[in-house]
Amino acid sequence: xxxxxxxxxxxxxxxxxxxxxxxxxxxxxxxxxxxxxxxxxxxxxxxxxxxxxxxxxxxxxxxxxxxxxxxxxxxxxxxxxxxxxxxxxxxxxxxxxxxxxxxxxxxxxxxxx
Amino acid sequence: xxxxxxxxxxxxxxxxxxxxxxxxxxxxxxxxxxxxxxxxxxxxxxxxxxxxxxxxxxxxxxxxxxxxxxxxxxxxxxxxxxxxxxxxxxxxxxxxxxxxxxxxxxxxxxxxx
DNA sequence: AGTATTACATACCTTTAGGTTATTACCTTA
DNA sequence: TAAGGTAATAACCTAAAGGTATGTAATACT
Numbered sequence: 001x002x003x004x005x006x007x008x009x010x011x012x013x014x015x016x017x018x019x020x021x022x023x024x025x026x027x028x029x030x031x032x033x034x035x036x037x038x039x040x041x042x043x044x045x046x047x048x049x050x051x052x053x054x055x056x057x058x059x060x061x062x063x064x065x066x067x068x069x070x071x072x073x074x075x076x077x078x079x080x081x082x083x084x085x086x087x088x089x090x091x092x093x094x095x096x097x098x099x100x101x102x103x104x105x106x107x108x109x110x111x112x113x
Numbered sequence: 114x115x116x117x118x119x120x121x122x123x124x125x126x127x128x129x130x131x132x133x134x135x136x137x138x139x140x141x142x143x144x145x146x147x148x149x150x151x152x153x154x155x156x157x158x159x160x161x162x163x164x165x166x167x168x169x170x171x172x173x174x175x176x177x178x179x180x181x182x183x184x185x186x187x188x189x190x191x192x193x194x195x196x197x198x199x200x201x202x203x204x205x206x207x208x209x210x211x212x213x214x215x216x217x218x219x220x221x222x223x224x225x226x
Numbered sequence: 227a228g229t230a231t232t233a234c235a236t237a238c239c240t241t242t243a244g245g246t247t248a249t250t251a252c253c254t255t256a
Numbered sequence: 257t258a259a260g261g262t263a264a265t266a267a268c269c270t271a272a273a274g275g276t277a278t279g280t281a282a283t284a285c286t
Contacts, residue, residue, distance in 0.1 A: 014216030015141055015209060017226055021219070022212075023136050025244075028128055041263055052245055057264060067223045077253035078262040088219055095211050096128060099135075102204050103127030106134070109201055110180045113130055138274075154233055165275055170234055190283040191232040 021066050022092060026051055026059050028099070031068065031085065031092050038072075038082040068092070134179050135205060139164055139172050141212070144181065144198065144205050151185075151195040181205070 022028055026048070033039065033047045045056060060083060063069040068089040074080040085093075107113050135141055139161070146152065146160045158169060173196060176182040181202040187193040198206075220226045 013142075014213050014220060015145075016138075016216075017220055018212045018216035019136070019138075019141070023132070025129075025132075028132070029126075032128075042261095053264085054246080054266095055244065058244090061264095066226065067219070073263090076262095077251090078260085079252080079264085081263065088215075088222055091215050091218070095208070095215060098208050098211060099131045100127050102201075102208060103129075103131035105204070106180070106201055107127060107130055113179065155231095166234080167236090167276085168274065171274090174234095186233090189232095190281090191230085192234085192282080194233060 021063070021068065022095075024059070026055055027063065028092070028096050030056070030059055030063065031089060032096050034069070034083055034085055034089075035093065036085070036090075038084045041081050041083070044083070063089070134176070134181065135208075137172070139168055140176065141205070141209050143169070143172055143176065144202060145209050147182070147196055147198055147202075148206065149198070149203075151197045154194050154196070157196070176202070 022031070029048055029051075030044065033044055039047070041056070041060070044060075045051070045053065048056070060069065060071070064071045064083075067086055070084045070086055072082045072084075074082075135144070142161055142164075143157065146157055152160070154169070154173070157173075158164070158166065161169070173182065173184070177184045177196075180199055183197045183199055185195045185197075187195075
């Protein structure tokens with residue numbers, strides 16, 4: 001095999017790299033929902049009721065693999081897994097704030113949105 | 114007809130609204146490439162050689178319709194059209210800066226990216 | 227008459243993101 | 257023994273994003 005592991009495409013542009021991680025439909029909402037807390041899988045499901053389970057774990061896995069989230073699995077039954085933001089992940093919170101402010105202003109200025 | 118004009122879906126969340134505009138593959142790159150200048154269509158094509166013409170006009174149209182870009186068409190032949198950032202559009206530049214910084218740090222910390 | 231220039235349109239196709247539903251592993255407790 | 261609770265997986269499908277290729281309008285210049 002030439003290339004085995006599926007990794008995000010090496011991108012020269014740091015903005016594209018960041019967007020590959022936080023640009024999707026759910027990433028920011030998940031990151032925002034975790035914030036400074038530790039959140040269990042089921043807890044996130046309840047916090048974001050419109051997300052499908054598939055997308056939730058898929059995103060959690062991606063964010064974990066890219067160093068945005070910590071994942072702590074307790075050896076218990078029924079399973080218990082806690083997600084929290086890493087040092088890098090915490091850096092996204094102010095970006096989300098900025099985008100939120102921008103979005104709010106945009107809606108105010110543009111009745112079409 | 115019930116709903117005629119195609120508009121971006123009314124979204125309760127300002128972050129989603131913002132992402133619908135700047136979350137795609139090309140929007141930020143286009144906005145960044147315009148910056149504080151006036152840029153012609155062909156000029157942008159040259160600045161972003163990897164974008165297809167279709168995506169370029171498509172995005173320029175979307176950004177114009179959502180109040181991010183000004184479009185000034187000169188009545189000349191061959192055509193001449195200049196795009197520039199609106200007041201709202203300019204607000205995206207610092208967001209892009211933030212994301213760029215974040216992406217750069219992320220790449221530094223994560224050799225997988 | 228023919229060619230070049232420039233912004234844009236249109237038809238068609240491929241790829242990716244995201245959604246739906248069902249299923250599993252494991253232990254505890256009724 | 258059966259049911260319940262939790263995190264995760266797999267198969268399958270739809271819709272949307274994006275890419276390729278070609279065409280058009282209008283005029284000036286040769």
